[in-house]
Amino acid sequence: MENVAALLSKFGALLVVANEVRGAVLTAPVLYTMWHTGGDAMRLWLCFCTVAGIALSVVVPMWAMRRWRRPQMSWT
Secondary structure (H helix, E strand, C coil): CHHHHHHHHHHHHHHHHHHHHHHHHHHHHHHHHHHHHCCCHHHHHHHHHHHHHHHHHHHHHHHHHHHHHCCCCCCC
């Protein structure tokens, strides 16, 4: 059973790294567009929203994982 837990732990770490790489790959064209817009407000807003969505798709699962791993307090 310990071997299965170790294997799942390593697989989970690999998935976290893959998710970070995916976020960087998705963010690169958005940041490139922001650089070349020259300050157009609507384009900057759309790029900001895209980057925020990508960040949330990376940060929320990490937050959920930390919360799930933290021991829960029992009041009973």
